[in-house]
Amino acid sequence: MAITINGSGTIGGATTLSSNVTLADVTADTLTVDTTTLVVDEANNRVGIGTASPAVTFDVSGYARASSGILFGTDTAAANALDDYEEGTWTPNVYNNGQSSSWTTAVGTYTKIGNICTAHFHVDTGQSGATSGGALVLGPLPFNIAGMASGGRVLGTIYSSSLSNSPEPIFFYGGTSPYAQIWYSALSGQDQARTTGASGFVIYPVG
Amino acid sequence: MAIVKRTEEDKIEIVGQYKCIQVRTATVIEEDGVELTRSFHRHVVSPGDDVSNESAEVQAIAAVVHTPEVIAAYQEMLANQEINP
Numbered sequence: 436m437a438i439t440i441n442g443s444g445t446i447g448g449a450t451t452l453s454s455n456v457t458l459a460d461v462t463a464d465t466l467t468v469d470t471t472t473l474v475v476d477e478a479n480n481r482v483g484i485g486t487a488s489p490a491v492t493f494d495v496s497g498y499a500r501a502s503s504g505i506l507f508g509t510d511t512a513a514a515n516a517l518d519d520y521e522e523g524t525w526t527p528n529v530y531n532n533g534q535s536s537s538w539t540t541a542v543g544t545y546t547k548i549g550n551i552c553t554a555h556f557h558v559d560t561g562q563s564g565a566t567s568g569g570a571l572v573l574g575p576l577p578f579n580i581a582g583m584a585s586g587g588r589v590l591g592t593i594y595s596s597s598l599s600n601s602p603e604p605i606f607f608y609g610g611t612s613p614y615a616q617i618w619y620s621a622l623s624g625q626d627q628a629r630t631t632g633a634s635g636f637v638i639y640p641v642g
Numbered sequence: 643m644a645i646v647k648r649t650e651e652d653k654i655e656i657v658g659q660y661k662c663i664q665v666r667t668a669t670v671i672e673e674d675g676v677e678l679t680r681s682f683h684r685h686v687v688s689p690g691d692d693v694s695n696e697s698a699e700v701q702a703i704a705a706v707v708h709t710p711e712v713i714a715a716y717q718e719m720l721a722n723q724e725i726n727p
Contacts, residue, residue: 523666523682545684577684579662613662613686614720642658 525577527556531564574614581642589615591637
């Protein structure tokens, strides 16, 4: 049995529509579900989620999830999707390779956007190891470093009163390990000085 | 009203040629079972690392993927990375 309502009508009880619903001639009003859960602003061609007044074409008040990522413009390539963003903390270590370090303070933060990670670090009150010996190393970084074939290099800066060239920019060298060796900016070699504290940040591709 | 703070390893990944284990630990604060905040801490377990302080799950994964061959290859790679001036 077909039900047709011409003019205003109200259905007071629970209603199940077992087939498709077609709204004909919806031209003058907004479509509103639960006040703000879903709003279709026909007059301005806008859709709102969590807002009664969408200000742009698609306006979400609250979090939105896109399990495969977000594409921009007219792009359709999956490789260009912004598919990851993450912020967090990590525990940095600056040490002479093969030797034990000791730090009272070791704090780090990271932000990963797509396949690039920027990691900040600070270690203080302690030492990286012996006065001479193994190359100075930073790590383990919060994400594995991409393989060299994928450009897996680590760049950044480090400041430490114990380092020879500090606070000049320092190159970091890294392969597929989550560790990066710390180099003089002049590429004259690895800095093996014992540090008593260091701060800086690195940027590297995640692999 | 019960506020609970708990941690969970919500993402464990095995990545790269040397099977490094990326571990993401989430700190979750809940009120009456409803999640209020979630923050992350990350670390990477490399072949040959001491895993005695890792969770049982990470230890089990390391035992499988960090074979003596993988550890040896990783150590060799590290040694080759030491470029002397």
